[in-house]
Each structure stands twice: as C-alpha cells, then as structure tokens.
Amino acid sequence: MSSKGNILIVEDEFIVANDLRLMLQKAGYQICGIASSVIQARALIEKHNPDWILLDIILKGDYSGIDLAKELMVKKIPFLYISANTNHRTLEAAKQTQPYGFLVKPFREKDLFVMLDIARYKHQTENVRLQREAAVKADANCLDSIIGTSPRTKDLIEQIKIVAPSDTSVLINGESGTGKELVAQCIHKLSTRSNRPMVVVNCAALPLSLIETELFGHEKGAFTGATQKRTGRFEQADKGTIFLDEIGEMPPDAQVKLLRVLQEKEIERVGGENPVKVDVRVIAATNRQLEKEVAEGRFRLDLYYRLSIFPMELPPLRARKEDIHALAYHFLRKYAEKNGVSITGFSENAMQELMAYDWPGNIRELEHIVERHVLLSTGSSIERIDIPTSMLRDNSPASSGKLKTMEEVEREHIINALKAGNGKVSGTGGAAELLGMPAQTLYSRMKKLGIKQTFKG
Structure with a gap:
C-alpha cells in the first residue's frame, strides 16, 4: 500500500x-x-x-x-x-x-x-507467495524460449533467474541478433512486475526531434500540432518495465533527461509544469561498448553507472556453436508448421555447413536462413545451405596478420551487406534485412561509422 x-x-x-x-x-x-x-x-x-x-x-x-x-x-x-x-x-x-x-x-x-x-x-x-508461484509458472514458459545447453547459455539463464525478482536496473550487452529483447522479456516475466506491461523503445529508431515527447509525453498545446495530451513511454510503463533497446544511440540531451528519471523517479511532460512520479524498472540493451563511448565523450558516465548495476553479456553465436543444432531444429519446426510443409530435418552436409559458418548476424541470421531454406526445400529435409558469398569472406586474424577492432569488423561487415544488397539499405533484399536489424538502426550505425550509401555489388 x-x-x-x-x-x-x-x-x-x-x-x-x-x-x-x-x-x-x-x-x-x-x-x-x-x-x-x-x-x-x-x-x-x-x-x-x-x-x-x-x-x-x-x-x-x-x-x-x-x-x-x-x-x-x-x-x-x-x-x-x-x-x-x-x-x-x-x-x-x-x-x-x-x-x-x-x-x-x-x-x-x-x-x-x-x-x-x-x-x-x-x-x-500472501502477495510474495503468489508472486513466487507465478514466477515458477512463468519460468517454465519464458526460459524455454532460450534455446541451448552450452555453458554460456546455462550461465545466462542463471543470471536471469538471479536478477529477475529484484527491481535492479539491467544493462544487456551483445551483438545484433543475439537475443537481447528476448532476455529482457524473460527478466520482466519472471519479475514481480509481470502483470504490468513491458514497454519497448528502440532508441535508434526515434527521430531526434521526437525523443523527448515519445519518452516523457506532452501536454495539449505544448507545441504546434499538439492538439491533445500524449502519454509518454515511461508513464505507459508505470508499475511495469521499460526496455530501452540500442541505448548507445541516445543523443546527449536525452541522456541527461533519462538520468533525471532514474534519479528522481519522475518525469516532466513537454509543456508541463509539474513533475509526474513513475515507478518503472529499466532494462537497457546495446551492441556497443559503452565504456568506450564514455571514454570518447559520447555517453554519460553517471548514466552508464545507473544503468549497469547488473550488466549481462550475451555471447555471439560463434562462441556457443554447440547450440546451433538445437537452434536450427527449433527454427525448422517453427517455420515448417507456419508454412504447412513436412520438413523434418537437415542432411549431415547441411548441418556441417551451419556449424562451419561464423554467423556475424548471430541467432537472427540463423533464423532467417533456416526460414528461407524451409520455403525453398522440395524434399523432407534441407540438403544444403546457401549462404550469401559476400558473407563468407575470411575475417580471421590469421588472414590479415593482426586482430581487427570491433569497429573495423562492424564497418567491414556492413559494407559487405550493402554490396550484397546492391547498395540498398531497407526493404526486401536490402542490407538491413540481410543483417537482421531495423533499417533505422542500420542508418544510425552507418552514420556513426562514416559509411556512405554508395556500395554496389
């Protein structure tokens, strides 16, 4: 009470x-x-x-x-x-x-x-008992969606179980396609806030001019076109959870306002005079190294400390290859059922090809490739895997004589995807689809890495 x-x-x-x-x-x-x-x-x-x-x-x-x-x-x-x-x-x-x-x-x-x-x-x-019972029931459902039995996957599941019942802020770090939103959903479903909404915000997809009104809302008449009051994402998430995806893309001005929300537990609507109290658990995610962003002045140190009370590192698929078999069959069953086709498995050669590939797009890329092969297959099993040749370039340290930085690898990978998509970013066959990420996110990454949309295959 x-x-x-x-x-x-x-x-x-x-x-x-x-x-x-x-x-x-x-x-x-x-x-x-x-x-x-x-x-x-x-x-x-x-x-x-x-x-x-x-x-x-x-x-x-x-x-x-x-x-x-x-x-x-x-x-x-x-x-x-x-x-x-x-x-x-x-x-x-x-x-x-x-x-x-x-x-x-x-x-x-x-x-x-x-x-x-x-x-x-x-x-x-009694409430604590009921919440624990609900968490046990949710446990069986949401944690089953994290596929794999590798040590890294088991460790991830244990971390989720530890942090979920608390109200602690969580920072999930991992490459694109590693399942950051899925992990956030599991944390929310196993928390005492599970009967309230989890509001998802893609920070990279928010137009710069609308970030404040999207997050905090606005009053009627706050600006031209504000014909009625708007409830922001934080108010929508009151008593629940807000998931700030791609937090590393948030501009400095918005970082200041977010820090105030975390410190004061209140927001101010655009055009409003009085603060509004909010009770929100914050889960943030990024594919960037925020420590480096802090060092280079692009991300606030005080905000980083507020968000990273419980940091979680999601391993890339290439670091948990023993899970590929289970993941591939999970997606096979999912899309065979969805499309009403009788495909029951992979040939030994097809599975070897899946295991040999390094999956720069991680689980999302694996899902898209399995879905495509389910649609293309004419038999009861998938006999071979067709991976775009532009994605198969050898990026190993041995081939270049030195280890590349994450930024260099990411830049090269995006350029390869742009070439494979014939310079197209969004839409069918575009680089965003090949990389398994929203087009707005890819545009943001290209801008930060200085990549121009002029690459053709």
Missing part, C-alpha cells in the same frame, strides 16, 4: 463510521469514503479502488456485508469485518469469505491498529 493505505469504511451507523474515520486519519491512513449500504460501497469501490475495506456485516438495504465480501474475494480486494454480530451461524458464514481480520464492537483504538498491522503483514506475505 502507498503510505499507510487508502481505506473505504462500509458501516451503516454514522457515529461509528465517523469515529473510525477520525481514528484512521489521525494515524495517517487515507479515507476514500463511507458507505452505509452495499450499493453505495460498490460505487465507491469502482471510483476509488481502495487498498482496504473495513466492513460491517449488518447494513442498510437488501444486501449484507457478507454479500459484499464475496464480491471482494473475486476482485481480490482485502477487507476486515467490524461488527457487533457474534451469532455463530453469521460468524461461520463470514469466515467462509476469508477476511483478513474480525473486530468485535465495541473495540479500543489500540485493537483496531493492531488488527490492521496484522492484516497488512498477512496480505504482504
């Missing part, structure tokens, strides 16, 4: 209800209303969504407090009985509705607060 809680009093005796209100307000509770009947109580519950309800059994009208309690059980709103009725049959009926406490009138002020404290503790304990 926020502060001590928002309480609805359902009591048909005005003096008793008013005394309750004064006692509770003095102790720091908020009172959202007093109802003397079930009909009034339903309206106030709908309007105020109280944290707790203090409920008399005998009320005005045709319905009793026990009738309302049955509805509260369904809505999962915790309640306590306060009644002078100690009839055995009535007490047994009340017990069946699973209240968090029962206080007999008349009562002392001290007894009321002791009962409330006990009830709050029982409710919190």
Whole structure:
C-alpha cells in the first residue's frame, strides 16, 4: 500500500463510521469514503479502488456485508469485518469469505491498529507467495524460449533467474541478433512486475526531434500540432518495465533527461509544469561498448553507472556453436508448421555447413536462413545451405596478420551487406534485412561509422 493505505469504511451507523474515520486519519491512513449500504460501497469501490475495506456485516438495504465480501474475494480486494454480530451461524458464514481480520464492537483504538498491522503483514506475505508461484509458472514458459545447453547459455539463464525478482536496473550487452529483447522479456516475466506491461523503445529508431515527447509525453498545446495530451513511454510503463533497446544511440540531451528519471523517479511532460512520479524498472540493451563511448565523450558516465548495476553479456553465436543444432531444429519446426510443409530435418552436409559458418548476424541470421531454406526445400529435409558469398569472406586474424577492432569488423561487415544488397539499405533484399536489424538502426550505425550509401555489388 502507498503510505499507510487508502481505506473505504462500509458501516451503516454514522457515529461509528465517523469515529473510525477520525481514528484512521489521525494515524495517517487515507479515507476514500463511507458507505452505509452495499450499493453505495460498490460505487465507491469502482471510483476509488481502495487498498482496504473495513466492513460491517449488518447494513442498510437488501444486501449484507457478507454479500459484499464475496464480491471482494473475486476482485481480490482485502477487507476486515467490524461488527457487533457474534451469532455463530453469521460468524461461520463470514469466515467462509476469508477476511483478513474480525473486530468485535465495541473495540479500543489500540485493537483496531493492531488488527490492521496484522492484516497488512498477512496480505504482504500472501502477495510474495503468489508472486513466487507465478514466477515458477512463468519460468517454465519464458526460459524455454532460450534455446541451448552450452555453458554460456546455462550461465545466462542463471543470471536471469538471479536478477529477475529484484527491481535492479539491467544493462544487456551483445551483438545484433543475439537475443537481447528476448532476455529482457524473460527478466520482466519472471519479475514481480509481470502483470504490468513491458514497454519497448528502440532508441535508434526515434527521430531526434521526437525523443523527448515519445519518452516523457506532452501536454495539449505544448507545441504546434499538439492538439491533445500524449502519454509518454515511461508513464505507459508505470508499475511495469521499460526496455530501452540500442541505448548507445541516445543523443546527449536525452541522456541527461533519462538520468533525471532514474534519479528522481519522475518525469516532466513537454509543456508541463509539474513533475509526474513513475515507478518503472529499466532494462537497457546495446551492441556497443559503452565504456568506450564514455571514454570518447559520447555517453554519460553517471548514466552508464545507473544503468549497469547488473550488466549481462550475451555471447555471439560463434562462441556457443554447440547450440546451433538445437537452434536450427527449433527454427525448422517453427517455420515448417507456419508454412504447412513436412520438413523434418537437415542432411549431415547441411548441418556441417551451419556449424562451419561464423554467423556475424548471430541467432537472427540463423533464423532467417533456416526460414528461407524451409520455403525453398522440395524434399523432407534441407540438403544444403546457401549462404550469401559476400558473407563468407575470411575475417580471421590469421588472414590479415593482426586482430581487427570491433569497429573495423562492424564497418567491414556492413559494407559487405550493402554490396550484397546492391547498395540498398531497407526493404526486401536490402542490407538491413540481410543483417537482421531495423533499417533505422542500420542508418544510425552507418552514420556513426562514416559509411556512405554508395556500395554496389
């Protein structure tokens, strides 16, 4: 409960209800209303969504407090009985509705607060138990989507299990196509926020002029064309999780505002005068080395520290080749079923080709190649793998005599993809499709690496 809680009093005796209100307000509770009947109580519950309800059994009208309690059980709103009725049959009926406490009138002020404290503790304990049970159920589903049994994959799954139940900020680092969003989804689904949304933001795809209004929203009339109030991504993610993909592409001005959100737990809408409190867990991801970005002045050090409380490094597919077999068959079954074809496996030669390739586009590239071969295959198995020749160039250190930097490798790989796509970036057969990334992200990477769109195959 926020502060001590928002309480609805359902009591048909005005003096008793008013005394309750004064006692509770003095102790720091908020009172959202007093109802003397079930009909009034339903309206106030709908309007105020109280944290707790203090409920008399005998009320005005045709319905009793026990009738309302049955509805509260369904809505999962915790309640306590306060009644002078100690009839055995009535007490047994009340017990069946699973209240968090029962206080007999008349009562002392001290007894009321002791009962409330006990009830709050029982409710919190029960919530923790339910969240753990939900996490166990989600565990079997979402972690099954992380395919592989290699040591690196097992270690990744253990890290997810460790960090998911907390509210700690997570920074996921990995090359394009390694499954950063999938890992973020698993962390969210195994967290206590899983019943709230995970809002995904691709920082590289946001136009520079719209970043602030997209993330934080704007008020009506904040600028030309703002004909109505807009809720930003952080407000949409309130009580849930926000996933900031490609965080390394965020411009400096937006980094400053993001840092303030992380520090103050509040946002300011564009054109707004008052800050808005938000309760959001932040998971960020990047394919860049943010330490290098910090050293070169492109990323704020204080923001980096805020985001990287729990850093996770996703291995490239070439570092977990023992998982290729399981991944390839997973995608084979997925696309065979999707396209209604009877393909059951790979020939030994085809699997050897998959194992021999270094997969610069990682799991996403493997998925696209398997999907393409499922569509092209005319038999019951995939006999050979056709990988674009531009992707097969030897980039090993032995061929050049020295180890290339990540930036050099990335630049060369993008140029190769542009040549393979005949200079085309977006659309079918374009470099973005070949690399398995959004076109806007590729444009951003090309700009940072100084690559012009003039390469032809």
